[in-house]
Amino acid sequence: MSSVRKPFKTHYDALGLPPPPESDDVSPVEIKQAYHNSLLLYHPDKAQDLPDGYSSAELLDAVIAAYTVLSVPRTRRVYDQSLLLHTVGSATGSVAAFAAATENAETVDLDDLDHIEICTVHNSLDDYLRGIAAPDAACLADKHCNFIEVWSRSCRCGNIRGYVVTDELLEQLLDAQEEQGGRTDGGELLTQCTGCSSWIKIAFELSG
Ligand SMILES: [Zn+2]
Ligand SMILES: [Zn+2]
Numbered sequence: 001m002s003s004v005r006k007p008f009k010t011h012y013d014a015l016g017l018p019p020p021p022e023s024d025d026v027s028p029v030e031i032k033q034a035y036h037n038s039l040l041l042y043h044p045d046k047a048q049d050l051p052d053g054y055s056s057a058e059l060l061d062a063v064i065a066a067y068t069v070l071s072v073p074r075t076r077r078v079y080d081q082s083l084l085l086h087t088v089g090s091a092t093g094s095v096a097a098f099a100a101a102t103e104n105a106e107t108v109d110l111d112d113l114d115h116i117e118i119c120t121v122h123n124s125l126d127d128y129l130r131g132i133a134a135p136d137a138a139c140l141a142d143k144h145c146n147f148i149e150v151w152s153r154s155c156r157c158g159n160i161r162g163y164v165v166t167d168e169l170l171e172q173l174l175d176a177q178e179e180q181g182g183r184t185d186g187g188e189l190l191t192q193c194t195g196c197s198s199w200i201k202i203a204f205e206l207s208g
Contacts, residue, residue: 007054011066020080035067068120069168074129074194078164081192082172102190102199110204113151121146131160159195
């Protein structure tokens with residue numbers, strides 16, 4: 001995980017969408033539409049005013065990364081939770097409720113989760129997370145591939161990949177910690193099961 005400079009603060013920014021909770025009503029169809037709009041906006045032939053000296057390629061990479069996470073309901077939900085986590089700071093009711101729900105979360109080491117690299121272009125991340133697809137059966141291993149790292153763990157509720165973490169989410173957490181003057185070599189990511197209301201805390205250390 002490198003700390004490449006990022007043109008957008010969040011995946012929602014990359015697609016020109018509002019952050020959660022405002023984005024809660026944004027449907028998968030609208031996310032797809034926003035993705036296509038952003039692809040056009042930053043296309044090398046069409047781009048007029050690119051933000052802050054970023055190249056068309058950098059912006060498109062960020063847009064594709066955003067769509068990878070936000071187009072899959074499960075990873076979108078996990079991502080939304082991590083965003084809400086990072087904006088905690090005011091003593092609102094929802095923050096208090098969040099603190100209560102996560103207070104007793106079990107801590108699990110990232111190394112103890114199932115780990116896989118999956119190509120989101122040729123494979124269905126959603127099928128994999130639902131446990132119904134062999135992950136690299138259909139990957140053509142060509143220039144179109146977009147590999148992401150996914151860690152998952154089953155939940156007591158029976159959801160085989162109830163807890164899901166991606167390398168994007170870990171980078172988001174590290175970026176947020178860095179902004180607040182915190183750790184840049186590891187941390188703890190609170191994650192909610194996609195099938196029930198349980199939470200776990202996933203601890204990770206960057207090696208090297
Ligand atoms: Zn592929
Ligand atoms: Zn569960």
